Amino acid sequence: MIAVKYFGAIAEKTKSSEEEFSFSGMPLGDLLLALEQKYQLGQFSFSVAINQKIVQHTANYVLKSNDIVALLPPFAGG
Amino acid sequence: METARYNRQIILPEVGINGQHKLQQAKVLIIGAGGLGVAVLPYLAAAGIGEIGIIDDDRIEVTNLQRQVIYKSSSVGKSKVLEAATMALELNPSIKINAITEKLDSKNAILLFEQYDIVVDATDNLTTKYLINDACCVTNKPFVYGSIYKFEGQVSVFNYKNGPTYRCLFPEENSEVRNCNDAGVMGISVGIIGMFQANEVLKMVLGIGELLSGKLLVYNMLNNEQQKFDFSKTDTSTIDKVAFENKYTSVESATIEISAALALEQINNKNVVFLDVRNSEEYPKITIQNGLQIPLDRLESALHQLDSNAEIFVFCQSGIRSKKAVEILRNNNFATAKSIAGGAKALDKILHKGTVSVT
Numbered sequence: 001m002i003a004v005k006y007f008g009a010i011a012e013k014t015k016s017s018e019e020e021f022s023f024s025g026m027p028l029g030d031l032l033l034a035l036e037q038k039y040q041l042g043q044f045s046f047s048v049a050i051n052q053k054i055v056q057h058t059a060n061y062v063l064k065s066n067d068i069v070a071l072l073p074p075f076a077g078g
Numbered sequence: 079m080e081t082a083r084y085n086r087q088i089i090l091p092e093v094g095i096n097g098q099h100k101l102q103q104a105k106v107l108i109i110g111a112g113g114l115g116v117a118v119l120p121y122l123a124a125a126g127i128g129e130i131g132i133i134d135d136d137r138i139e140v141t142n143l144q145r146q147v148i149y150k151s152s153s154v155g156k157s158k159v160l161e162a163a164t165m166a167l168e169l170n171p172s173i174k175i176n177a178i179t180e181k182l183d184s185k186n187a188i189l190l191f192e193q194y195d196i197v198v199d200a201t202d203n204l205t206t207k208y209l210i211n212d213a214c215c216v217t218n219k220p221f222v223y224g225s226i227y228k229f230e231g232q233v234s235v236f237n238y239k240n241g242p243t244y245r246c247l248f249p250e251e252n253s254e255v256r257n258c259n260d261a262g263v264m265g266i267s268v269g270i271i272g273m274f275q276a277n278e279v280l281k282m283v284l285g286i287g288e289l290l291s292g293k294l295l296v297y298n299m300l301n302n303e304q305q306k307f308d309f310s311k312t313d314t315s316t317i318d319k320v321a322f323e324n325k326y327t328s329v330e331s332a333t334i335e336i337s338a339a340l341a342l343e344q345i346n347n348k349n350v351v352f353l354d355v356r357n358s359e360e361y362p363k364i365t366i367q368n369g370l371q372i373p374l375d376r377l378e379s380a381l382h383q384l385d386s387n388a389e390i391f392v393f394c395q396s397g398i399r400s401k402k403a404v405e406i407l408r409n410n411n412f413a414t415a416k417s418i419a420g421g422a423k424a425l426d427k428i429l430h431k432g433t434v435s436v437t
Contacts, residue, residue, distance in 0.1 A: 007296060008227040009261075017298075043357070045250040047309075054247065054294070054309035070307065072294065074248045077226035077263055078114040078202040 002026075002063050004035070005070040010046060014039045024065040028058050031069065046073040080172055084126050092286045098126060104283045107131040107194040109182050109210060111158035113145040113263065114224050115200035117272025118279070120148060123166040123173055125280060130166065131194060133178035134158050145265030182206060184326030187213035188319060196279055198222045200272070205398060208251055209326070211236060211244035216322045220282065220291075224275040228261055229299040231271035235278050238291040245313040247294060260396075267299050334404055336416040338424035341391045351384065353392045354422070355403045360395060362426040374399045381410055393418040393425060 002021045006014045014035075021031075028048070036042055048058050049070040055061055063069070079102060087093045104127050108115045111134035122130055136158050138149045148165045149158070163177035180186060182201075187209060191197055197219050199210050207223070214221040220238040224231065236243045245251075274295065281287040294307045317325075344350040345366060352366045355374040372380045374394070384390065390412055392400040400417040407415035418425060 008230055011230075012228075045248070047248060049307045052305065052307050054307055056312050070305075072296070072307065073227075074204060074207075075225035075227040075230065075232050076202060076204050076207075077228075077261060078110060078112055078200050078224065078268065 001065060002031075003068045004031075005068065007071065008073045008075055010039075010041060010044055010071050010073050013041065013044070024063055024067075026063050028055070028061040028063055028069070031063060032058060035071075041071075044073050046071045048072070079126075083170075083172070087125065093284060097284045097286075100283050100285075101126045101280070102128040104196070105129040105131070105194040106196045106198060106279055107133070107190065108198045108200055109206070110134050110200035110202065111136065111146075111162045112142070112200060112202060113226075113265070113268030114272045114275065115198075116146045116148045116162060117269045118198055118200060118276045119162055119166055120169055121273070121276040122279060123170045123175070126170065127173065127279075127283070129174040129176070129194075131176040131178060131190070132159050132162055133180060133182055133190065135179055135181040145263060145268050147265060147269075182209065184209060184213075184322070188216055188322065191217040191219050194219065196220055196222060196282060198275055198279060199224060200275070204251075207244060212317055212322055212325070215243060215317050216319055222275050222278045222282075224271045226263055226267055226271055228263060229267060231267060231274070231297045231299070233271060233274040233278065233290055233295040233297070234293060235282070235289045235291045238282070238289060240311075241291040242309055242311040243313055246311055247309050249313065264299070270297065270299060334401065334417055335397075335419045336391060337419050338393075338428055341416075341418045342425065342428055344389070344391070347389070349387070349389055351388045351390050352418075352425075353384075353390050353403070354394070355392055355399050356394050356422065360422070362422055364393070364422050364425050364429070366429075374403055377403055377406055378410075381407075384412065386411065388412075390415040391418050392416065393421045395421050396423070397421045 004019050006017055011017045047054050049072060051068055084098050088095055088098050106122055106127050108118055111132050138153050138156055138158055140154050143149060149161055153161050157179050159177040159179055163175040166175050191213050197214055199207055199221060201207060210221055214237045221236040223234045223236055278290055282289055292309060296305050350368055352369040354364060354371040357373045390407060392403045392415060394400040397417060397419055404415045404417045
């Protein structure tokens with residue numbers, strides 16, 4: 001099981017703040033691509049955290065069971 | 079120093095008289111006198127930060143009052159920073175407040191930052207956050223970041239003792255995110271995030287606790303969930319004054335922008351093209367006879383669609399992608415391309431007024 005957390009405008013687009021997927025061993029890049037297509041996230045820029053740590057090279061990481069992925073867009077309001 | 083005024087914090091062992099002296103010696107610059115800025119300012123002033131600068135060229139509008147709670151209804155129309163300075167000095171006359179009625183830009187940033195120890199980002203747009211980040215890197219100042227999207231807030235500390243910067247967290251500069259004016263916000267949300275920022279400033283000056291350096295705090299006001307994400311220094315490119323100037327003078331030259339009103343004066347000029355670089359699903363739709371739509375990510379491969387003699391006015395939603403487009407165009411022999419300030423919204427406003435007025 002893998003959990004994906006959404007923040008800011010992305011949570012608004014996905015209409016949920018958290019979602020679970022029952023697989024593991026998938027490259028993070030594939031998951032992100034699938035999510036971008038499912039929710040049309042192409043317009044957003046965001047950083048990705050795995051288990052509360054921002055990862056830079058998202059494509060190569062292979063997701064393990066119990067990983068928590070977070071999609072963090074920058075906020076601009078003030 | 080008036081120790082009676084600060085007694086309740088001096089009696090904390092973490093502060094003490096030494097800590098109070100540190101606060102008195104500290105110089106903090108607040109960028110923006112909007113929702114976040116006016117939350118941060120009174121608490122820093124009351125705590126006895128010796129010198130506080132606050133920069134903003136805005137005037138108080140009635141729509142500000144629901145969240146910028148230091149401003150009075152009777153102050154609508156007045157300069158934000160002048161009003162804020164008056165309030166802060168009434169609160170604590172023993173400190174120095176520098177009210178700067180300017181907009182932060184690449185020309186004043188470096189000189190200004192050099193006069194302070196800590197920079198607080200209380201702005202409402204990404205472009206200025208990158209500018210603050212870069213100017214902080216040049217001047218070696220820590221940058222206390224706060225930002226809101228509706229009921230969520232982000233807080234972090236960048237460039238603290240050479241630590242991770244805003245670019246390490248969000249490397250993609252050309253993204254567009256809605257601010258409070260567009261997305262809406264409750265006054266309390268900016269207040270809470272402003273308090274987190276003021277708290278980071280005080281901890282940094284006092285040298286107590288753990289700062290949010292290398293950590294992004296995300297706070298959700300609707301369910302009170304608070305999460306921290308770690309990030310490390312990945313942007314190792316160093317920027318000096320010369321590199322800073324080169325970077326910003328290329329995109330920020332005075333001739334790069336044109337107002338929507340002036341652009342629309344050319345609406346019947348056959349030699350002018352109004353180039354929409356948004357994606358086709360974005361609103362408001364702008365229908366102009368000499369209009370053309372090429373989304374920014376396809377622009378470079380579609381340059382042949384443009385008449386090389388045309389005068390090109392570019393617009394997007396708010397003016398960020400259009401500046402990027404102008405850079406691309408100017409690098410491809412469209413030397414006079416300009417970005418329409420305020421983008422589609424500014425055009426729409428004038429087009430729906432029915433008259434075109436020059437400002």
